[in-house]
Amino acid sequence: MDTEAIPDLPEVDELSTWLVHELHDMALGDKRLDRRLLDTGAKLAARPSVSINQACADWADTKAAYRLFDNAKTTAEKIRAPHYRRTRERAQGHKRLFAIQDTTYLNYTHHPSTKGLGPIGTAQQNLSGIVMHTSLLMTEQGLPLGLAGQAIWVRPPTMHQRTADERRKLPIEEKESSKWLQALQQTQAVVPPEAQLITIGDSESDLFELFHQARTLETDLLVRAAQNRSVCAPEVGRLWEVMGRQAACGQLQVLVPARKGKPKRQASVTVRFAPVSLKAPRHLRKKMGDMPLYAVLVQEEAPPAEDPPLCWLLLSTVPVHRFADAVERIRWYGLRWQIEVYHKVLKSGCRVEKAPLAGVERLMPYLALFSIIAWRLFWMTLVARHAPDVPCTLVLAEHEWRALYAFHHKTQQVPARPPTVGQVVLWIARLGGFLARKSDGPPGVTVLWRGWQRLTDIASAWLVFHPS
Structure with missing residues (x-):
């Protein structure tokens, strides 16, 4: 680890050793600023649940931390850049890697003095905050190697003025859903070319444009279906009906995570799979052809009386030819839950929604730094198991x-x-x-x-x- 470029670096024991390694080759444009980021980052990483004032040693340190996040040279992109390089280093040697994409919303409604926030939630909720979309790189065993992509932005105040139909007719480049495509490109730049990359997303990622981009970039996807699209081969019909007609190939016990006051439970599910060719939406047919994919339908036949039945319809670019392949795709999709745990660490463990910073410009680098700290806490939880x-x-x-x-x-x-x-x-x-x-x-x-x-x-x- 080269630390000579950072002037007056104290003994590593006085800082968080891992943070020095993670960010040692940062380039904020001022070596004193680099040193301040390491010093402030070490203090925040040591006490991730407390405020900036509590984490810093004294008033001088506290003022320096606020000046750090107020400096125009301290950008979120520059903070994440060395972490992406470490993520790529940790990814070396893995034959298969998973990029788990998800969006979370950071609520700062309780900080009315924070300037530059945008709407989150529905128009009726009247909440203000920031949108964060993250791609977390994981091994096949479920160990998080680091962030592979992240975007943080503020929605325009006029967002709710458009109707749902008007938003639907916009080109993908003007929609917020373009975040999935951008993150896919970001992730590819981090993952070593010799590794098979499989991007996993929930039902929000069921975008025909995303499948088209994955085919163009020659990378793989596994997403949960949300659209009942038209199937043109080998059968004709709507996706859910076509999959419901397939013969059951086996049964499986899967863990249903705890949600909304309900405890986690085991569910017995029936598995069906088939190759399908999906017809492009009408407005995309001139630019994109039919999309050959593999579908896996997971259905709970006899759920508990008080619970809705578990039902996943997974779409993947990775071939599914037998029951064992279908079980593997289901296990892969089960990794998606890990990014929700990561967001819990970021919000509840690092308490980023409590940050009393004066504006969005200060929050962006602060959130980038804490995104790395939250990954480290999450990684340390899982590395003991692996x-x-x-x-x-x-x-x-x-x-x-x-x-x-x-x-x-x-x-x-x-x-x-x-x-x-x-x-x-x-x-x-x-x-x-x-x-x-x-x-x-x-x-x-x-x-x-x-x-x-x-x-x-x-x-x-x-x-x-x-x-x-």
């Missing part, structure tokens, strides 16, 4: 794991050999209130971000008493 036996130096600096070991074991005798990732993540979770009972399962993101903040204070005290 690689529990590797040395903890993968996730902690030396003074951090030594302080954690001494605090957890209530001893001053720290071993020369570092513990494993699985061990330290469990100890951090216990700092955050995790009970580690047999029935508890692995720790989640909430207890980890609570524990991480406590570890920061413990590690700072360790440095005071062990300066060597």
Whole structure:
């Protein structure tokens, strides 16, 4: 890691080591500004749930942080650029990668003094905020490698003045749904060319233009169908009816995540699949031909009385020739839930909607920085499940794991050999209130971000008493 380009960089132990590695080659256009971003970013990463005032050491540091986000050179694009490079480095060697795309809305209605916000939600809700669309790169096992693309924007105040029909007739370039196409191009620039890239999206991503772009770029898609499109081959009819006529090829048990007060549950589903050729919408037929895809219909036949039946119709560019292929596509789509957990970390763990910044121009770089911090918290939660036996130096600096070991074991005798990732993540979770009972399962993101903040204070005290 080259840190010579950043003047007066303090000892790495005084900063978040991982953040220095992640952003060390940034180029904001002023080396002092680069140094300030690392310093401020380290303080925010150490205490992601608190305000800027609480995270900074004193009033001078606090003013410097606000000036950092107010500086025209501190742009969201420049902050994300080195992180994209690290994401690409982590992606090396993987034969297959998944880009999970999703949109979230950041609500700043409770900050009326923040200037430049736009409408979110419906016209009746009268909410103000920012729209964020993120592409999160993941391994086939579900480990997040980093962001592969992100766009943050403000909707125009006149957005709700157009009718739904008027918005539908706009070209894709003038629609907000173009975010899916732009993110697909962004992701391709991050992923190594030798890896198979499969972009996954929910029903909002069921856009004929997106399938056309994926065919043009020679990349793969897996999306949940929303449109009952016309099928022209090998059968003729509407998509849902055509798939309903296919013979069931097997049954499967799938996990339905908890939603809106309902606990997670197992669902028994029937699986059907078939190749389909979708006819282009009438206004696109001159530019785009029929679209050959593979469809997988997942239906719950006997849901609980109080729950709606689970029903997914998945469309993919990746061939499905047998039941095992269909099961694999269903498992891939199950990864999509991870980006919703990531957004939970960003909103609840990092509390970005609480930021009292004066305007959107300051919020953009702030959100870009916290998007990287939130990825790190999320990654640390999952890496313990994927690689529990590797040395903890993968996730902690030396003074951090030594302080954690001494605090957890209530001893001053720290071993020369570092513990494993699985061990330290469990100890951090216990700092955050995790009970580690047999029935508890692995720790989640909430207890980890609570524990991480406590570890920061413990590690700072360790440095005071062990300066060597």
